[in-house]
Amino acid sequence: MPMTDLLSLQKNFIKAHLGPGDRAVDFTMGNGYDTVFLSQLVGPAGEVTAFDIQPAALRSTAENLAKNNCPDNWRLICASHHRAKEFVTGKIKAGMFNLGYLPGAGNKKLTTMRTTTLPAVQNALEMLDDGGVLLVAVYPGHPEGALEGEELVKYFGTISRFQYSIAQFRMLNSPESPFFMVIEKKE
Numbered sequence: 001m002p003m004t005d006l007l008s009l010q011k012n013f014i015k016a017h018l019g020p021g022d023r024a025v026d027f028t029m030g031n032g033y034d035t036v037f038l039s040q041l042v043g044p045a046g047e048v049t050a051f052d053i054q055p056a057a058l059r060s061t062a063e064n065l066a067k068n069n070c071p072d073n074w075r076l077i078c079a080s081h082h083r084a085k086e087f088v089t090g091k092i093k094a095g096m097f098n099l100g101y102l103p104g105a106g107n108k109k110l111t112t113m114r115t116t117t118l119p120a121v122q123n124a125l126e127m128l129d130d131g132g133v134l135l136v137a138v139y140p141g142h143p144e145g146a147l148e149g150e151e152l153v154k155y156f157g158t159i160s161r162f163q164y165s166i167a168q169f170r171m172l173n174s175p176e177s178p179f180f181m182v183i184e185k186k187e
């Protein structure tokens, strides 16, 4: 895998923290590629809850899960991710945010917004189990994505290093390329 494939690289962090029987959340379901990835990692004894505000995302993800013969360990919720605590009981070992809009035929106006992304990420940090990991991928190539990224970077800079380790992975010579942040909750 080339180092520049940052979005594939992020999956390695999930694999290092998530295993059979664990609980995980896909905070931005989209077409379900991340939901499939999480479902296969946690296996039949695990649990994956995925959120999106667009019914089209739920349809597309259900098809993707079936096509990939995923175990019966997932729930698809049509609600904003800032409400995740209403639907997920107990701590999670991993969470993924792939911010932005639904790729393909989706409505590009239905992108993630700072007003809900920030509370959703704050809640996700609280939901994280000791030794758990959160991945947040940002697409700064569109205006809301750029602002969302700036606010998240600022917010993560305020979090206690004694409770969480937080790193950013970004192409320095391609500032509009997607980048991601890894948040690990210390044991």
Ligand SMILES: C[S@@+](CC[C@H](N)C(=O)[O-])C[C@H]1O[C@@H](n2cnc3c(N)ncnc32)[C@H](O)[C@@H]1O
Binding pocket: 027, 028, 029, 030, 031, 032, 033, 034, 035, 051, 052, 053, 054, 057, 079, 080, 081, 082, 098, 099, 100, 101, 102, 103, 110, 111, 112, 113, 116
């Ligand atoms: C870049 S896509 C996610 C890609 C996806 N993880 C995949 O594997 O295909 C971002 C998704 O976030 C969704 N979204 C936007 N606002 C949201 C919100 N407040 N809560 C949950 N999902 C939201 C969009 O509808 C879109 O489907």
